[in-house]
Amino acid sequence: MNEKPDWNGRRLRLEVGPVAHGGHCVARHEGRVVFVRHALPGETVEAEVTEDRGGGFCRADAVRVVEAAEGRVTPPCPLADMALGTNRCGGCDWQHAHPATQRELKASVVAEQLWRLAGIEHPVEVQSLPGGALRWRTRVRLAVDERGRVGFRAHRSHRVVPAEDCPITVEGAVDQVTSSSWTPGSEVEVTADASGELHVSEHLPGGAPARGKRRRSGAKPSRTRKVRGSGVAHETAAGREWAIAAHGFWQVHRQAAERFAEVVDDMVEVPPGGCAWDLYGGVGLFAAVLGNRVGDSGDVVLVESARTSVRDATANLADMPQVRLREGRVEDVVADPTMPAPDVVVLDPPRKGAGRNVVGAVAGSRPRRVVYVACDPAALARDLELFQRDGYRLIRLEAFDAFPMTHHVECIALLEVAD
Missing domain, CATH: 3.40.50.150 (Vaccinia Virus protein VP39)
Incomplete structure (x- = not known):
């Protein structure tokens, strides 16, 4: 009986193939599929396997580029730096790609999904929205680590990567909360509305841990306390003014x-x-x-x-x-x-x-x-x-x-x- 392969932690030299839905590209190694993050189609990379459950595929993170694709750029966020290896922030998938390349990749994914799942062949062009690729996000939810530091989770993990700012989030949003200490295990939700008001709430873990005990990692917050803001976000769209719950649904x-x-x-x-x-x-x-x-x-x-x-x-x-x-x-x-x-x-x-x-x-x-x-x-x-x-x-x-x-x-x- 053949044992299941276990490539966790192994480094592989990979010829990177096409983009796939989910923020990664597809490569093959020794007869297995490898889903590679932080790579681009056509590149040769060295990748570290981050998840292998022994089936026909595993997941990996590119940690060194051997031959770069034309669309590769230096990530604008330090938490996406390749030097961090598998300790990168899990929030962004394509910081290493030029914005035009990102749109081409997304168009390819949409077209492939339409054809594969619906049998529809339709041209796809992904359009940019005004404002550029940075400082567009108005709503963000952050996690707090065991030392009370706020940040973002690593990819497919509960581990928190501490952050000082987030370059895709509007200025003055994330850096307003990263300078403070928060309840370990909580989550911090931030909304910057169209009027310029900043709304911040902390979602506290359910139940207080016994004195000296550590809260279970990944426990879902259940209580909320308002830290800043009126709690009512003011937005403008479709020729109307909107007053909505600060953390309710609105386009980010x-x-x-x-x-x-x-x-x-x-x-x-x-x-x-x-x-x-x-x-x-x-x-x-x-x-x-x-x-x-x-x-x-x-x-x-x-x-x-x-x-x-x-x-x-x-x-x-x-x-x-x-x-x-x-x-x-x-x-x-x-x-x-x-x-x-x-x-x-x-x-x-x-x-x-x-x-x-x-x-x-x-x-x-x-x-x-x-x-x-x-x-x-x-x-x-x-x-x-x-x-x-x-x-x-x-x-x-x-x-x-x-x-x-x-x-x-x-x-x-x-x-x-x-x-």
Whole structure:
């Protein structure tokens, strides 16, 4: 009987192959697949194996570049320096790649996922958002180590890498909390809103440890204390002012909400007096766009399960009586036979996607158009494959680099009923 291989800690010389979904590239060594972080397609690197469970693949981190690709640059963040080896911050995937190269890699991933999971061949170009690749992030959650120092977790680990600043986060956000000492095992959440106010909360570990005892690593915080800020974030998008829970859902890129609202507005084409569904509607950003489209005589049904978001949407859209809120799980609400037949459906599901039941209910209601906002290309492709089975086809796809330096990419897809 063959023993399972164990390459943990081993250093491998690898010829790096194509990019894969998840912030790494694919290489092969001695018949096994190696998922390599901090490498680029076409490079030759020395990589240290960081995770090997004995199957057909393992994970590794590039620790030395033998032959560099054209798109490689010096990381702007010291915590992404290759000299740190496997002790790098786990927050960013592509600090070593030029921003244009990052967008090319993300476009390749989106196109590959569409083809592999949905059989869709569609051109993909990932567009940048205004402001560049640094200082775009307005919301961030940090971890606190056992010495009370704040930082970010290492990749696929609970280990905290202490930080002084974060160059992808807006100036004055992270460095305002890294100079202080915090409760070991807690998490610190920071929001810098459009008005310039900084909101900071500490999420404390559940239960106090016995005197002299150390808290279990990775224990989930359960109590929150407000450290700074009013607790109400003020944002601007879609021609409106928004007042929302400081750490509630809002796009983390400072330009994303406005740009996404513009694209959705261009795609929906719902007529005045028409009906629209806004599924996973959050605080109502897209419902506001739809409300303007259908007018006072129209009907927009916003469906959201998070109570805080429903409360904020109710307050922010109080001047739009054409928008009705339904609090509940999307899969339950769309199955309600009293839901009005929509002309268009906008959905912005969580990272896992909408899934078979929601897609089936949406397609069964037969809207002329579906606008799907996705933060994960694999989930998007799986759901598009389901829509295809129900008679819809992809006619337009807009992709955005809303998370520079990371592997994440935002897509907005327009589907129509096939002829």
